[in-house]
Amino acid sequence: MRVDSRREGPIITLDGPAGSGKSSTAKAVAKRLGFRHLDSGALYRALTLGLLRSSVVEADWESLSEQGFTNLDINLETSKNGFQVLIGGEAVDSELRTPGVTDRVSFVASLPASRQSILGLQRKAGEDGGLVADGRDMGTVVFPHAELKIYLIADLEERAMRRLRQIGQDCSDDFELARQASALNTRDQSDSQRTISPLKKASGAIELDTTGLAFEEQVQAIVDLAHRLTLL
Ligand code: CDP
Secondary structure (H helix, E strand, O other): HHHHHHHOOOOOEEEEOOOOHHHHHHHHHHHHHOOOOOOOHHEEEEEEEEEEEOOOOOOHHHHHHHHHHHHHOOOEEEOOOOOOEEOOOEEOOOOHHHHHHHHHHHHHOOHHHHHHHHHHHHHHHHHOOOOEEEEOOOOHHHHOOOEEEEEEOHHHEEEEEEEHHHOOOOOOHHHHHHHHHHHHHHEEEEHOOOOOOOOOOOOOEEEEEEEOOHHHHHHHHHHHHHOOOOOO
16 A cells, blocks of 8 residues: 555554564654554453453363454554553553463464454554554554564563563563563464464564664664655
């Protein structure tokens, strides 16, 4: 799709492994450009939280139909800078990042029916453009015609350190660091080895290694790319 066919500007996608800084970077890039930010991981987290709150026992999640996931009533409400995730009409935020959700989200995201149930929501969020979307399959499946695709990577140890800092834990504790790195690695394996919409670099995506880059530098690098491609 050509840029001039989108009313509010281009679509920029950021995909990459867990803890590579996608969401915070996407949010900051969107703010700099006056675009909306879509955090697609929050939708998979909402499906997982919705299931945990439901009466469906965990052993049955795998056999749920697309309608079963749709019944969880996950929605997106447009807010000033992005989208608020709703479950049954109620806003959810911090609960999406609890360990109970994080430990199960990659399994839920590996189920074709779960992915299908929120595909339309994500595409609708981008129908007018002016969007920075982050996740695992933004450039490959959800927005294959995005004008700029970024694949964000960083060393596992650096990602583990960032994650510990983000949750306010001591990143000089070697035991915690190793534990966090192992948890991120397990999720990466699951995300890149699944058959449906695996985590991979989209064709035409620009790889940006953020190891050793300061946050502002990685935001600037993407804003510069958008300018260089004369998308803005
Ligand atoms: O912030 P972090 O990278 O740790 O995770 P997230 O973006 O909140 O995504 C949580 C999980 O949702 C990922 O580990 C994937 O299993 C899944 N996900 C996905 O499958 N496809 C997406 N587009 C986004 C997230």
